[in-house]
Amino acid sequence: QSSSASRLDDISARGVLRVGTTGDYKPFSFRIGKSNNFIGSDIELAASLAQALNVKLQLVPTSWPSLMQDFSAGKFDLAISGVSITPERQKVAQFSIPYLRDGKTPIARCENSARFQTLAQIDQADVRLIVNPGGTNERFAKANAPHAQLTVYPDNVSIFDQIVNQQADLMITDAIETKLQQHLHPELCAIHPEAPFDHSEKAILLPRDAQLQTVINLWLQLSIANGSVQKAMDRWLYFPWGLESLRRAVDERLLLAEAVARAKWNVQAPIEDLAREEQVIQAAVKQGAEFNLASNFVESVFRAQIQASKTVQRDLFAKWTAQHAGKFADAPDLAKTIRPELDRITTQLLRSLAANQAVLVDPARKNEVLQALDILDAAELSKTAAEQALAPLLQGGR
Numbered sequence: 001q002s003s004s005a006s007r008l009d010d011i012s013a014r015g016v017l018r019v020g021t022t023g024d025y026k027p028f029s030f031r032i033g034k035s036n037n038f039i040g041s042d043i044e045l046a047a048s049l050a051q052a053l054n055v056k057l058q059l060v061p062t063s064w065p066s067l068m069q070d071f072s073a074g075k076f077d078l079a080i081s082g083v084s085i086t087p088e089r090q091k092v093a094q095f096s097i098p099y100l101r102d103g104k105t106p107i108a109r110c111e112n113s114a115r116f117q118t119l120a121q122i123d124q125a126d127v128r129l130i131v132n133p134g135g136t137n138e139r140f141a142k143a144n145a146p147h148a149q150l151t152v153y154p155d156n157v158s159i160f161d162q163i164v165n166q167q168a169d170l171m172i173t174d175a176i177e178t179k180l181q182q183h184l185h186p187e188l189c190a191i192h193p194e195a196p197f198d199h200s201e202k203a204i205l206l207p208r209d210a211q212l213q214t215v216i217n218l219w220l221q222l223s224i225a226n227g228s229v230q231k232a233m234d235r236w237l238y239f240p241w242g243l244e245s246l247r248r249a250v251d252e253r254l255l256l257a258e259a260v261a262r263a264k265w266n267v268q269a270p271i272e273d274l275a276r277e278e279q280v281i282q283a284a285v286k287q288g289a290e291f292n293l294a295s296n297f298v299e300s301v302f303r304a305q306i307q308a309s310k311t312v313q314r315d316l317f318a319k320w321t322a323q324h325a326g327k328f329a330d331a332p333d334l335a336k337t338i339r340p341e342l343d344r345i346t347t348q349l350l351r352s353l354a355a356n357q358a359v360l361v362d363p364a365r366k367n368e369v370l371q372a373l374d375i376l377d378a379a380e381l382s383k384t385a386a387e388q389a390l391a392p393l394l395q396g397g398r
């Protein structure tokens with residue numbers, strides 16, 4: 001405990017509350033691409049706290065491995081990011097009262113719900129358990145199901161597809177994550193998420209400052225009592241997180257426009273190739289039909305992607321012309337490398353369009369669509385192009 005004035009006075013004097021958040025933990029904190037846009041229940045909580053303190057909110061990106069280092073280095077005043085209370089963290093910091101109780105519970109294909117109720121049922125040689133490496137999930141699996149076949153699978157995004165595709169039978173993870181994932185994968189069921197195998201608590205990570213802790217606990221107590229914490233939790237648990245795969249496909253495609261432009265610049269080829277454009281559109285429409293996507297919708301989406309690509313390419317050509325730029329040494333080959341890459345993304349884009357179609361056309365979800373498809377990394381190449389690429393997706397999917 002330092003003898004100086006409360007950290008609360010620093011925050012008030014600054015007029016800004018700096019909140020550390022990891023941006024990789026749905027539904028708590030999720031960062032949209034490389035932007036400084038964060039969404040999630042804890043982001044809402046942070047905004048509400050800043051408002052209660054009558055200061056502005058500044059979100060400071062941090063990461064799980066560097067959380068405590070960044071905290072100790074004073075990069076933020078406090079952290080709100082689905083942080084669990086642990087004794088190790090309490091050695092350097094303190095916590096608010098908890099705002100969420102959680103614990104480890106199974107998620108499996110729904111037909112197996114009855115088969116994986118207890119740890120005794122799971123800890124069997126014929127059970128294929130899957131786990132992400134390095135965290136509390138792996139520790140729990142090894143300690144509680146040593147007889148099961150354990151696959152350590154490093155990709156947090158596709159790990160649940162492994163269960164859907166029967167490469168594994170179940171995963172044991174935080175109940176909150178099982179609730180979220182069962183919405184994203186209708187084949188999967190969270191197994192007794194209200195009665196997990198163990199218990200943990202999420203709280204705000206605070207500096208050792210009694211006055212700040214008191215003020216925040218009072219505010220948090222009130223927010224829990226009036227139901228606003230639960231409401232935020234529900235809102236973000238049912239958020240259409242699947243839109244992120246669509247945003248990423250659009251972003252990836254537009255980011256390739258720079259490589260396209262380099263290739264064309266080197267041979268001074270025209271930016272526009274109408275024959276190729278028709279090929280791209282026809283192929284997308286044909287493949288889209290296999291995903292039950294209407295041809296006019298697919299066409300409008302791909303026309304927009306092509307238009308956006310040309311915007312980026314024209315901007316770059318204008319810049320290079322002004323700079324009297326010479327040939328690039330590292331330009332990839334358009335026909336051999338880039339167009340096949342674009343074709344690969346076409347499939348990805350169509351698949352995520354199909355997966356998100358219901359959300360895109362639902363007027364009640366318009367705000368959520370706007371939040372999820374708020375920004376592309378490619379906006380750094382051209383803000384106009386990013387807007388062009390996203391436009392048909394923000395118009396009710398029509």
Ligand SMILES: O=C(O)C(=O)C[C@]1(C(=O)O)C=C[C@@H](O)C=C1
Nearest residue numbers: 260271272273276277280306309
């Ligand atoms: O493949 C190219 O030549 C591109 O420039 C890419 C692309 C596209 O987005 O698919 C964009 C503009 C061209 O008129 C044709 C196609």
